[in-house]
């Protein structure tokens with residue numbers, strides 16, 4: 583007689599067995615990069631973790647390194663020198679070229695210091711752009727020039743839909759994300775043509791992390807997105823899982839894409855749940 587397999591389905595499928603790479607941006611356990619590192623490790627991947635030296639002072643990342651059996655190399659992602667050191671050392675530690683890289687970095691000084699979009703301090707605008715957008719180009723340029731990626735490797739950066747549509751309090755980060763997404767396409771062309779490496783961005787739902795909660799009115803905004811999205815907001819873990827699929831061999835021909843991981847929010851005009859708030863009687 584047919585016996586149904588009653589063992590609990592496991593979340594891990596060894597999708598990244600034998601693969602290795604760098605994960606930027608794990609600040610604490612809420613970070614999307616943190617969840618991604620845990621999932622990549624569970625799927626058999628080997629990782630080098632990195633973050634800005636200033637973020638290391640919190641010491642949280644050591645816990646993640648222990649959990650995922652990985653080493654940490656500090657790097658300010660705006661510094662070519664730091665990035666060169668990171669990529670060289672990561673290849674030494676991992677014993678070869680890289681199969682995946684996650685860019686999970688964002689910061690706006692204008693947002694942090696409460697300057698509105700109509701009253702920017704441009705030094706801060708430039709700093710935020712360098713950290714949040716140009717750092718992706720710098721990272722890829724270092725990887726490209728050092729020929730650090732294996733063929734059929736995968737590079738992913740995280741973005742938000744304010745690159746396409748207006749979300750007033752997202753401030754200058756909207757412009758940074760538009761720039762970041764464009765870099766993914768432009769550099770993705772060269773990486774595809776010359777190195778057989780794919781480059782994509784994941785456009786993620788609002789997620790309660792340090793960077794996310796820094797945006798004015800974040801809680802209301804998250805609740806609104808939840809009510810608008812047929813599948814609800816995507817969590818940090820959902821994003822980590824999607825990233826694993828993009829690092830795996832199951833998505834080899836997906837490149838130059840901005841991929842929405844948002845429960846359907848980006849294609850919704852209005853939902854009944856949101857309409858109810860406006861219907862009288």
Ligand SMILES: NC(=O)c1ccc[n+]([C@@H]2O[C@H](COP(=O)([O-])OP(=O)(O)OC[C@H]3O[C@@H](n4cnc5c(N)ncnc54)[C@H](O)[C@@H]3O)[C@@H](O)[C@H]2O)c1
Pocket residue numbers: 606607608609610612613614615633634637657658659660685686687688689713740741742785786787788789790791792793794795
């Ligand atoms: N949280 C959200 O609602 C949301 C939604 C869509 C996209 N994203 C994007 O996801 C990514 C990860 O953010 P998160 O939400 O996990 O928040 P987070 O605050 O946990 O992560 C942001 C990371 O950027 C790092 N960073 C800042 N300056 C840096 C520098 N100079 N060099 C290297 N690293 C630096 C920080 O140390 C931190 O680890 C960002 O690109 C963010 O814009 C977030």
